[in-house]
Amino acid sequence: MARRVLATTMVLPPEVTVAMRAALPMVAEDVVAAVIDEVPSYTDAFSGPMGETIRSAVQLALGGFLSAAERRRGNEQTRMAPAIEGAYQLGRGEARSGRSSEALLSAYRIGAGVAWQRLSAVAVENGVDAATMATFAQAVWAYIDELSAASVSGHGDESATAGRVRQRLLDRIARHLITGAPEKTVVAAAERAEWAPPSTLTAVIVPESQVGSLLQMVHQGTLQANDLPELDAASLLLVPDVHGHRRGALLRAVEGRSCTVGPARPWLEVRTSYERALRAEERGLDGDTEAHLPELVLTADPGALADLREAALAPLSGLRPATAGKLAETLRAWLLHQGRRDDVAAALFVHPQTVRYRMTQLRELYGDKLDDPQTVLALTIALGIGPEAPA
Structure with a gap:
């Protein structure tokens, strides 16, 4: 001094x-x-x-x-x-x-x-x-x-x-939460930091360049974790109590910032929110993870999905790739539009007669299985995120 x-x-x-x-x-x-x-x-x-x-x-x-x-x-x-x-x-x-x-x-x-x-x-x-x-x-x-x-x-x-000491204590809470530390360890860390646990926490993956400005717009009790090995040039924020109708304000705050927002979870279970946000980030799905639930569910086990797709689309495997691709695309649209031919044609930008012709081919390949609920379920899942034809 x-x-x-x-x-x-x-x-x-x-x-x-x-x-x-x-x-x-x-x-x-x-x-x-x-x-x-x-x-x-x-x-x-x-x-x-x-x-x-x-x-x-x-x-x-x-x-x-x-x-x-x-x-x-x-x-x-x-x-x-x-x-x-x-x-x-x-x-x-x-x-x-x-x-x-x-x-x-x-x-x-x-x-x-x-x-x-x-x-x-x-x-x-x-x-x-x-x-x-x-x-x-x-x-x-x-x-x-x-x-x-x-x-x-x-x-x-x-x-x-x-301020530095308190920030270190807050960082420790965030680390404990996302690494799955025992509850008593997390609670003790919160008490040492004099951080009042909220009802819920929401994981938000934020580009490093956006962290400072976003922190000005969210709850003061927001926790931050930096230098996580699975995040490249990004930080993790754990935002308190933005569940229910408050989620809309958070989504508006992150709009245009290339952030990924996980679901709100009870504060001790925020690791699951982070894991969902991380999976969405890995698939290039930014914004609200709840807007991408079907794809996140279908890709939760890529190996199982690949096996299911191969089995469900086996009847197309003997066709030329171009033909198999068109039929898979038509079958997907037919399933999503519940067999309404005009809607299928509009979705595929083809004539309804083309849809009829392709569905005749598919019925010849699948036979009565297209009327079997289990087959329909398997095909819907297999084709849920795209009409990829079997190799």
């Missing part, structure tokens, strides 16, 4: 500093009372151990100023060091207590005003001349600037440290 030397060559007469030092306990109490009265954040701050720490810091600060005023410039930095360090540690303590740096600076301004009034009165009583009083006033406010800067520095350092 950088420190500046107090910008004054003022030296108070010894008898004045002795009188001021005798008044310090009362001045410190007056400063504390004024801060309590005028800064709402400090109304209850002076109770308990933290209150004693703040009172001690006030007396140390006032004493440090008088010590500097008793010495020549060459010794000021050394004499001020304890007070500056005390101000720095006070700033750190205030950050830990949850009070803002603005509240702390307000306390300094009010405290400086009270201290100046009390100490200047002592100076006048002891015959300090006007020129020295003017220098004394400059010294008081320069000293307060030094202390304020030290406290703000301490507050910022503590806030940054606390």
Whole structure:
């Protein structure tokens, strides 16, 4: 922490500093009372151990100023060091207590005003001349600037440290959730991070370039996991409580960002949301995974689907590839449109007579099996994501 030397060559007469030092306990109490009265954040701050720490810091600060005023410039930095360090540690303590740096600076301004009034009165009583009083006033406010800067520095350092620590704790929760850690481990991690578990979490795979802007649009309790080996140039967000009608807001937020949004799941089961989003991502299906459920279901076991497709389309295997492809395409449309010839023709951009001709061929190949529910089910699944003909 950088420190500046107090910008004054003022030296108070010894008898004045002795009188001021005798008044310090009362001045410190007056400063504390004024801060309590005028800064709402400090109304209850002076109770308990933290209150004693703040009172001690006030007396140390006032004493440090008088010590500097008793010495020549060459010794000021050394004499001020304890007070500056005390101000720095006070700033750190205030950050830990949850009070803002603005509240702390307000306390300094009010405290400086009270201290100046009390100490200047002592100076006048002891015959300090006007020129020295003017220098004394400059010294008081320069000293307060030094202390304020030290406290703000301490507050910022503590806030940054606390933020890094909390982020590490939050990252740990996300890692536990997506790696399937035991429930007690995840719950303990949430308690350490003081993170209130939501009802649900939704996994969202986000390009790294979009993470910052998207985080501004979602719940503050959103967890983040980076550098996952299965994600390339992307991060994972676990967004709290966007189930039901709230999902629409999340989908609008990710629109145009090349994100993949899994389903909402009870927070301890969010791994399943991530797995679905990851499978959709692998298949190039971005956006809402719930809009791609048929394809995700049909491709859940690629090997089984390939075997089913081969068995279901076996009657076409002896045909030329081009012919087999057209018949598979027609059969798929016929199944999806429940045999409505005109609808099948419109879907395939062919004449209804072409559909009739092709279906005659298919009935010759399949026989009565096209009327068998189990065969129809197998063909519907086999052709569900495309009319691929057998090799």
